[in-house]
Amino acid sequence: MNQTDIDTSARKGWMGLLARSPAPRLQALMEAAGPRPEASWLRPPEVGGVMVRGRMGGTGAAFNMGEMTVTRCALRLASGEVGHACVQGRDKAHAERAALVDALMQGASAPQLRETVLEPLEREETARREARAAKAAATKVDFFTMVRGD
Amino acid sequence: MYVAVKGGERAIDAAHEWLAHERRGDRAVPELSVAQIREQMSLAVNRVMAEGSLYDPDLAALAIKQARGDLIEAVFLLRAYRTTLPRIGTSRPVDTGTMRCDRRVSATFKDAPGGQVLGPTFDYTHRLLDFKLAAEGEVPQPPSGTPDTTPKPHITGFLGRDDLIQDEPASDEVPPDLTREPLEFPAGRALRLQALTRGDEGFVLGMAYSTQRGYGRNHAFVGELRIGTVEVEMEIPELGFDICIGEVVLTECETVNQFKGSKVEPPQFTRGYGLVFGQTERKAISMALVDRALRAEELGEENTGAPAQDEEFVLAHSDNIQATGFLEHIKLPHYVDFQSEMELVRRMRREAAAQGDVVAGQKEAAE
Known part of the structure; x- marks a missing residue:
């Protein structure tokens, strides 16, 4: 695996995490992480729809299910890194923060940002998912068979 | 003789102001917030998203508030908003095999790997009014088990291994989109599924029920019903790779149906498929039954002339916004026609x- 592959896989990871994170949490973590860096828009935030597809029978040919709202934007930091975001919902500030993190993660402040923003988001997402899975697990049926003729 | 009629603006303005006032109801009762509707009327929100064909819980909740709880009117509002959105792209087909399931049951295999997980269901409730809900009070935390985050395998996969069920071969063919091109017949399964997933729940339920009562019977078992969260991925052209852009709750129903076989097919089970936005179980099961009924011709089954087997009948009447638009327009002035x-x-x-x-x-x- 070369350097580009590693970067792409890591970048896909944080871009997805940022898209799934609650907007107020990302805002709070970024405000705590420091002042907003200078950046100029390559594409100002735009709200639109993405057609979500499914597969027949879960595995077959694709069909169109319906759209979801998304907001996308792209920006360039003064230091040159370009950040992209395409996040669920209509929150332009959320898309902007996601693009800022995407750009910053390509620069020198990446390790610090990983620690102060991405890792908390990741931990909280895992905790949310596990809490939900734990409630589901409590509703799992334990079958038992009645022995006849005793 | 044509007589142009003008006027009515003042009456219309007054009607809309009164509507806003009536929407608010008794001022002694606290006003509902959009967040309250989103969180506490979530199944209504899910239905409006499914039939409005737009996944956005906040907008669906707002539409319900604006429509005074008239869900078809709320669907109408969401559809109208949807048409104002630029289409940014198309997702990769979601992988329901990776769903983080809140609920997953099978009516065909008791000991399905992954187990029978009931989730937050109305099933097994006694359908007695709960007067405790009329009083304010804290709801206790539900019990927790050991979380199992491994994906649950699709039940039909087990039947597929022995060729006991019809294969669903994957394909990357671009499906037609009825929001972009007018619906023409024969429509094909991709368009049928799109129409059914956004179709009126009552209509699709009625059609599905008709197949159970003998009008195009196809002996459906619910092989699997699952509700949960899947990630949505889309390619970002500027980057040249896919990223996750968010996650949606979906309900998926796979039916396993009897099939005697035909000249070209061995006797094996066939499938009906339902996949709907949100926790929308009745709709997903109905969709799967109607999907299967509409496959009668493709499977070489006898066409009994049942409404649920008639693609044109089902698809032309499943959309509640088209239906209500045409139905309700007859109350508007037709003075000249008349x-x-x-x-x-x-x-x-x-x-x-x-x-x-x-x-x-x-x-x-x-x-």
């Missing part, structure tokens, strides 16, 4: 009278 009808009836009466006694004329016709 005037011409009235003149026609009068003329026919004059002509009939000129030919003699109307009653005598009818008797002659009977003879």
Whole structure:
């Protein structure tokens, strides 16, 4: 695996995490992480729809299910890194923060940002998912068979 | 004679102001917030997202508030908003095999790997009004088990291994989109599924029920019903790779249906498929039954002329916004149309009278 592959896989990871994170949490973590860096828009935030597809029978040919709202934007930091975001919902500030993190993660402040923003988001997402899975697990049926003729 | 009619603006303005006032209801009762609707009327929100064909819980909750709880009106509002959105792209087909399931049951295999997980279901409740809900009070935390985050395998996969069920071969063919091109018949399964997933729940339920009662019967078992969260991925052209852009709750139903086989197919089970936005179990099961009924021709089954097997009948009538638009327009002014009808009836009466006694004329016709 070369350097580009590693970067792409890591970048896909944080871009997805940022898209799934609650907007107020990302805002709070970024405000705590420091002042907003200078950046100029390559594409100002735009709200639109993405057609979500499914597969027949879960595995077959694709069909169109319906759209979801998304907001996308792209920006360039003064230091040159370009950040992209395409996040669920209509929150332009959320898309902007996601693009800022995407750009910053390509620069020198990446390790610090990983620690102060991405890792908390990741931990909280895992905790949310596990809490939900734990409630589901409590509703799992334990079958038992009645022995006849005793 | 055409008589242009103007006026009514003042009455319309007053009607809308009164509507806003009535929407608010008794001022002594606290106003509902959009967040309250989103969180506490979540199944209504899910239905509006599914039929409005737009996944956005906040907008669906707002639409429900604006529509005073009239869900078809709320769907209408969401559809209208949807048309204002630029289409940014198309997702990769979601992988329901990776779903983080809140609920997952099978009516065909008791000991399905991954287990029977009931989730937050109305099933097994006694359907008695719970007067405790009329009083304010804290709801206790539900019990927790050991979380199992491994994906649950699709039940039909087990049948597929032994060729006992029809294969669903994957394909990357671009499916048609009925929001972009007008619906034409024969539509094909991809368009049918799109129409069914956004179709009116009551209509799709009625069609599905008709198949159970014998109008195009196809003996459906719910092989699997799962509700949970899946990630949505889309390619970002500027980057040249896919990223996760968010996650949606979906309900998926796979039915396993009897099939005797045909000249070209061995006897094996066949499938019906339902996949709907949100926790929308009744709709997903109904969709799967109607999907299967509409496959009768493709599977070489006898066409019994049942409505649920008639693609044109089902697809042309499943959309509640089309239906309500055409239905409700007849209450709006048709003064000119009606005037011409009235003149026609009068003329026919004059002509009939000129030919003699109307009653005598009818008797002659009977003879």
